[in-house]
Amino acid sequence: MTKDVIALTPTMPDVWAVLAGLYAGGPGLRVDAAHDGAVIQLRAPDGRPLVSVEAPFLVQVPGEAERLLGPGSAVPDGSYWWTEVRTSTALPEAERLAGSVAGRLAALLGGTTWPPAAATTHVVGAPADGVVPHPVPGGAQPAVDVLTESTAVVLADRPVIALTTWLSGILRATVTTGRALQIVTPPQARLTLPLRTALSGAPNRWVVRDPACGYYDGLSGAVLRWQDGTFAPPRSGSDSDETPVATAFADAAPTGERQLAVSFRILHPADDHLVLGDAVHTVWQDLTGSAPVGWGTAEPINLPWSTRQLTDLARHRAPGPTHVLAVGRPGRPALADHRITRVLGGVAEDITLTLGYGDGETPPIDAITPLVESLVTGHRLVTLLVSLRRARRDLTVPPRFESPPVPLSFTLGATDVSAVGLAHARRPPVDVRPVLLGPSARPALHYPLGDGSDARAWTLLQQLASHLEGAGKV
Structure with missing residues (x-):
């Protein structure tokens, strides 16, 4: 699963601030640039990317952090710089490493982090013997969690999943390669309208984990199974059978909104x-x-x-x-x-x-x-x-x-x-x-x-x- 930690700072993180954040992994890890310098990566000795730091961008629109991160989010006064730090939970140390990178940026620049509990300034060491036995393709990053011939799967756990720059990039890449984009979330997650629009056309899906049925489509309610490298409705063997709908999807309370x-x-x-x-x-x-x-x-x-x-x-x-x-x-x-x-x-x-x-x-x-x-x-x-x-x-x-x-x-x-x-x-x-x-x-x-x-x-x-x-x- 991809974990995100966001640093919100009143001033732009310069090269020295980013390097200070990346030093959270100690001297044994490599620092590389990817995607024409738009992403800085902290890599394990074997080349696997552990943490990716997106280029910071200036948010000059009031209310955006609260809209996407939740009411009451701690935000610097006025305009602020938004820096996303992403990592994969495949390695336990990587999640703590992302929190330390973002926490160091916030501490150096007088900002805040989301989620607040993830931020530290500790040095987090990664295993020196690497985490995968095979070479990692150049330009890889912890953004797509599963990649098959037909589908790119992203596991996301934010309360509100938005059409971010990196998700837009993944969506463009899937179109180019003829793959589907499937975003897997816990049942309490919600999408923004722009992301819902992006996922509403076939073959893309919003896949919701559910303890009762396993997985279902968050937009249609169709029960899904992982089969042949993608999430799809289970095969019934009969063209006349209707696709079952998850109980959690249909159990919606009426609203006056x-x-x-x-x-x-x-x-x-x-x-x-x-x-x-x-x-x-x-x-x-x-x-x-x-x-x-x-x-x-x-x-x-x-x-x-x-x-x-x-x-x-x-x-x-x-x-x-x-x-x-x-x-x-x-x-x-x-x-x-x-x-x-x-x-x-x-x-x-x-x-x-x-x-x-x-x-x-x-x-x-x-x-x-x-x-x-x-x-x-x-x-x-x-x-x-x-x-x-x-x-x-x-x-x-x-x-x-x-x-x-x-x-x-x-x-x-x-x-x-x-x-x-x-x-x-x-x-x-x-x-x-x-x-x-x-x-x-x-x-x-x-x-x-x-x-x-x-x-x-x-x-x-x-x-x-x-x-x-x-x-x-x-």
Whole structure:
């Protein structure tokens, strides 16, 4: 299992501070750099990596440590440097070694560690005769715990498992090699929304340990077995048998917490004056009363919100796609998944903003129609779907059944209304009365589908989509 210890320090760990931390293993261990210098490794005499220290990065977004490490986490005032120290529990000394490396960084720089109990400043010796009898491939690191022909398995034990830089790197590597990424966690762990999205597509899985059934899929509840080098539903020998669902997954207590999700596409003409992110800013401001506070390419989200920097990154990566995340202020849970791609006709922004509300809080459903009108008139809206579901306010994903979202409304932008034909688009074969938004000569159509309490709204949406597609809408 991979164990993580994180040092949070008010100043950047320089080379001397990192070396002082690595000296926690005494003089008998090797220090190497890997991944173009982005990772420093402490190795056993036989070459096996015992501890990997990621390049520190500056977190300038309030609330990120508390969101990912738990409320009450000790965090330096203001901005701080986040340094991850990882190790494998295959060698008992390695876990204590990681705690000593992080503890020394925090002691030298006046910071804190997570988890607090892991930090020491002791010298931890490793066996001098090595821990494996075979050579270790160059560039190996204690990040993937099991690697087979089909699957990369990561064993994680944080309370909240996030889409960190190193997990993103592993995910990219599995795509390149045609493998699945499977993350194995204890039953009390939760995922962040960005990681859930990354794992929701086949062949990736969230595998949850369970004393009753062994393992199950944390997103579907399917009971799993380790077979042929991967976690998969047990073979039944009959195509008609249904995959059993773990009791722990189905045993979910009802909750009054809810999540409001706004998914929309904006299409811009490609020109030198294009600024990305303005539509995200508008939606965030209208629904929460404040702008996004941070953005980044992984978690923790570390950069202050800036449409200019976001645009610069997308230009640098063009014509390739750009995927970023955005987060709101502490106290108002809000996360956005933001994808920017070059498409026929310009540059598309595909955004899903999810907001969390506690029992007794009222999602701002009445603000949706005026918000949509502002997107129609000022932001080249293509489509927009709003949905509501019963799920955790903090936007984390437990390994339990959660009710699927129920659509509240759908909006078709002016360009597609014109392509479908206004007369056809205004007369769907369902009991829905669309609202015209924007200029009367070139309107968009907003279709209310319900209040989020009736799952039959999905049937209305499917019928509406079939009606529009039948007129040539793709």
